[in-house]
Amino acid sequence: MDIVLGLQWGDEGKGKFIDLISENYDITARFNGGSNAGHSIERNGRRITLKMIPSGIFMKGVQNVIGTGTVLDPVSFKKEILNLQVFDNTVQPENNVIISLKAHFVLPTHKLLDVFMEESPDYTTIGTTKNGIAQAYSNKILRQNVRVGDMFAPDFKSRVQHILERDYKMLAAEGMSLPSLEEISNEFFEAIDFLKNFNCTETEIYLNAALGEGKKILAEGSQATMLDIDHGTYPYVTSSSTIAAGASSGLGVSPKKIGEIFGVAKAYCTRVGNGAFPTELFDEFGEELRIKGNEFGSNTGRPRRTGWLDLPALKYAVMINGVTQLVLTKADVLSGLKSVAVCIHYELEDGTIETNAGTLPENARPVFKWLTGWDADFSVIKDSAALPTELKDFLSFLEAELEIPVGYLSTGPGREEILKMI
Ligand code: GDP
Ligand code: IMO
Ligand code: MG
Helix, strand or coil: CEEEEECCCCCCCHHHHHHHHHHHCCEEEECCECCCCCEEEEECCEEEEECCCCCCCCCCCCEEEECCCEEECHHHHHHHHHHHHHHCCCCCHHHHEEEECCCEECCHHHHHHHHHHHHCCCCCCCCCCCCCHHHHHHHHHCCCCCEHHHHHCCCHHHHHHHHHHHHHHHHHHCCCCCCCHHHHHHHHHHHHHHHCCCEEECHHHHHHHHHHCCCCEEEECCCCHHHCCCCCCCCCCCCCCCCHHHHHHHHCCCHHHCCCEEEEEECCEEECCCCCCCCECCCHHHHHHHHHCCCECCCCCCECEEECEEHHHHHHHHHHHCCCEEEEECHHHHCCCCEEEEEEEEECCCCCEECCCCCCCCCCEEEEEEEECCCCCHHHCCCHHHCCHHHHHHHHHHHHHHCCCEEEEECCCCCCCEEECC
16 A cells, blocks of 8 residues: 655645546545545546545546545545536446445534534634534544444434534534524535445455455545644644554554555645745745645635744654655745755754744744756656756755655646656
8 A cells, every 4th residue: 555645734746646646546535534535636637625624536447545544524435426427427426435334423513513612712713614623523532423434324414413403502502593493404504415326335444355355455645744643733733643553543554554655745835824934935925836836725825834844844844754755746836946945954942943843932043955956848748758957956955854755746736747756
């Protein structure tokens, strides 16, 4: 089993890369997160953003697993499937999406609670996607949640109804203005009926059996290392395990079965939501990068914060995941600049230098190295040898610092805009 995961704060271009390489696999499998993900794929000049559906969905013959470590919102999933069928009517998700019986549900009140907690002065505002992700995962950990497999039980409806009513009581007491309970529960149970058309099974058995038959699995990370619940910039993180080890636990596949670990990173950094971002640019150039890179959340449309590449954070992410190949995206966005900055280390107040860092004190000072920029028309570059020398130097610099090869260089959002480097 190989893994693709994000090395920064999400939106590195995982979806685009997976859509492309899934042709080498029999199965793609999401192992964490839920509809907070937004994985954009461009096909024939048209674009779709997948939230819950794995990015191998367009590849004929590939099965797409929604694994045990994910949280599934049936209402959002139904909308996503209907939207997918409008985008491409040749896709038959009922035949090639497989859902874990052990994946947890995101209930309608989880989303309301997410909104409430984000807006209430009594809680830390994280800047979430308001998809109820933390609330579903926390109820899972509390052992109070319902799972996909429960939808076949005769008492499912009453169990869900009980949770919804309990949460409503709490939210109403807090003074939140709420939609009609009847309306949201009807919408939820209609989506459950829709979900029952899909193949729901013990995906860990399915995946291990597939590996036993020599089939190839690609695990698809959502969010990214710096948003990991344990190893990210807590509390400004998501609520799941986004790292390579999370693929193993989220899918029920032994770490012994892991092969290649593709770490996807942009040639600069972005972040959406609150939390530390030491290399953030607040000037006009930061805004220029946002516009040129189209840095607006695929999921929520929020403008992404932009900044220079953060090497200490990237080294940390490579270490945590055991990345074997770097997939560098968006080098095209930096094209045309005279020079390009990379944060090479942090200097702490007492003069200490940090070159590998997941969490930094507020007052750490990023120290930048300026490299010569590149200018290229990527539409005509079909071979890595034809890349400008300055970009080759930039890639060699990253390879030397991170001690891993750049396996792929993505040069645009389109499917074909990628160069295989090794
Ligand atoms: P994901 O969440 O990691 O799948 O990334 P998103 O899809 O949320 O965001 C990445 C954005 O960058 C999308 O709009 C992609 O179409 C786009 N993209 C991906 N790779 C490249 C690239 O190499 N160059 C440019 N210009 N855009 C890219
Ligand atoms: P993909 O898979 C970028 C961020 C949110 C917020 C924090 C917690 O497209 O890379 P949550 O809704 O998960 O409770 O929000 O995490 N976040 C993402 N940022 N890309 C994502 O996914 C994200 N998923 C969550 O903005 O800061
Ligand atoms: Mg995204």
